[in-house]
Amino acid sequence: MNTIYQDALQRGQESARAAVLDCAIGLLIADGPAALTMRRVATEIGASTKVLYTMFGAKEGLADALYREGFARLRRAQERTPFTTDPLARLNDLGAAYRQHALAEPAYYRVMFEQAIPGYRPNAESLASAETAFDASVAAVETCIATGVFRPGDPHEISKLLWAAAHGAVSLELAGHFPPDTAARRFAALMAAVGQAFLADDHQPDGGPTA
Structure with missing residues (x-):
């Protein structure tokens, strides 16, 4: 056998x-x-x-491979997200895909973000490789800016802030602080609130100026 x-x-x-x-x-x-x-x-x-x-x-190389594999899987999950011509819907779909992937791959999520392997710290090359997992998000933000949905700004910075919000909500959910019956709703509410900060004036819910 x-x-x-x-x-x-x-x-x-x-x-x-x-x-x-x-x-x-x-x-x-x-x-x-x-x-x-x-x-x-x-x-x-x-x-x-x-x-x-x-x-x-060596073991360090194995740890690094696990770290890179986690982000490679995340990148593939983002790339598989069905495309829509609505730029804001596209961005929301990518956020939802991030959450779904984290829940489906909690072990890799721990390696990527929670230092599950004591002593392992990703080097500059691995960190740069990890960044590519969010190329789809950056592109979606760029489209939101180009179409006037978002105010002009740095798409990479906006993408990172959206990632920070998504990561916080997902981490709380994985740790059990957001139970299943509320987690999805809280995630969607948080992402909508953060995204609103970047909306152009004429895309604000009340039509008023951005705070």
């Missing part, structure tokens, strides 16, 4: 790498940071430690 790694390897190197990362994130969440060792992961998937060292270099 083939091991998990051997089965994955038959589908290609990318599948083999994904199998390692899936195993590693599972161990991290199930058994804690102490379980995240090259030897333990190798044993679980049925590969040699040499295979893992070749892939990632």
Whole structure:
């Protein structure tokens, strides 16, 4: 009988790498940071430690791969969000997709944002790679500005502020502070309130000036 790694390897190197990362994130969440060792992961998937060292270099490389994988999955989730010609609806849809992805991938969310791996700190290259997960959001903000829905401003800065709001609400939900029957409503209300701060005057709900 083939091991998990051997089965994955038959589908290609990318599948083999994904199998390692899936195993590693599972161990991290199930058994804690102490379980995240090259030897333990190798044993679980049925590969040699040499295979893992070749892939990632060392445990730090494995941690970095998990961090990058989390943001890569988020980027794909954003890119899969159905496109709409309404720029504000597009931005809201991307925010909702962020929340849905975080709830679907809480283990990766912890690695990305909650320092689930003690001692790991993403380097400048990894942080830059993480930024690309929000390219769709920046583009949506740019469209809101170009079409006059938002006042002129820095689309990257606006996107980051929207991200900060989304992240705060999602983190509270994952921690159990926002129960399921209120979480979605609170998330939508928060995002609407933050987005209103950037609306052009003629797009304000009451037609009045922006505060």
